[in-house]
Amino acid sequence: MGAIYDSSQPDSLQTGMRLARAAIGRGELVVLPTDTVYGIAADAFNAEAVLALVTAKGRTPASPPPVLIGNLPALDALAEEVHDEVRALATRFWPGALTIIVPARASLDLDLGETRGSVALRMPDDPVALELLRETGPLAVSSANRTGEPPAATAAEAQAALGEAVAVILDGGERGGVASTIVDATAVPDGPLRIVRAGAIGAEDIRAIVGADRLDDSAAGTA
Numbered sequence: 001m002g003a004i005y006d007s008s009q010p011d012s013l014q015t016g017m018r019l020a021r022a023a024i025g026r027g028e029l030v031v032l033p034t035d036t037v038y039g040i041a042a043d044a045f046n047a048e049a050v051l052a053l054v055t056a057k058g059r060t061p062a063s064p065p066p067v068l069i070g071n072l073p074a075l076d077a078l079a080e081e082v083h084d085e086v087r088a089l090a091t092r093f094w095p096g097a098l099t100i101i102v103p104a105r106a107s108l109d110l111d112l113g114e115t116r117g118s119v120a121l122r123m124p125d126d127p128v129a130l131e132l133l134r135e136t137g138p139l140a141v142s143s144a145n146r147t148g149e150p151p152a153a154t155a156a157e158a159q160a161a162l163g164e165a166v167a168v169i170l171d172g173g174e175r176g177g178v179a180s181t182i183v184d185a186t187a188v189p190d191g192p193l194r195i196v197r198a199g200a201i202g203a204e205d206i207r208a209i210v211g212a213d214r215l216d217d218s219a220a221g222t223a
Contacts, residue, residue, distance in 0.1 A: 034068070037152060038151070041140065061113030064114060067140055078104065097199060180201070181199035
């Protein structure tokens with residue numbers, strides 16, 4: 001069972017980060033705090049590790065995980081093309097609770113499952129998550145719970161749900177945030193952006209950036 005490392009204690013944080021970085025490098029899974037809920041993470045470029053992640057959650061490759069990134073330049077590195085509306089949203093809401101689905105760069109060896117050539121990207125607003133991401137590079141991350149169960153709001157809840165599947169758990173304190181809003185930008189620039197999951201960032205906030213006629217929220221579901 002993955003051990004918990006308290007990120008509020010400098011020595012524990014240093015040890016936990018070192019072990020988490022090493023675990024990711026070995027293709028293992030770790031739990032990390034984000035600005036919304038706890039997440040289970042794997043190297044986004046390691047297909048076996050990503051499969052282990054979705055399996056730990058009780059899912060299949062038909063439900064590919066999003067990818068968390070540690071800085072804005074990673075958006076350009078992972079997306080085939082970054083249109084002005086996407087860049088404007090990322091600049092305004094990252095780090096934060098907005099996930100943007102974009103066409104994945106075709107030249108990358110990125111096997112997240114049945115993505116149909118897209119990748120869902122987010123930069124979380126959490127210092128522990130961002131530090132780990134800057135050391136490991138992009139991570140495939142999904143909420144740290146078994147499918148059908150509530151997302152983990154604490155490290156202990158994540159350990160209870162997934163402890164046998166993960167190597168390291170970074171404890172960033174209790175989380176209680178609303179899940180991220182997910183916007184599908186794969187039709188841009190010819191088509192509109194679509195909210196496919198309602199979350200922490202409201203439709204009106206997004207319209208204020210891209211324009212009222214550029215956002216379709218008719219298919220938005222709750223988080």
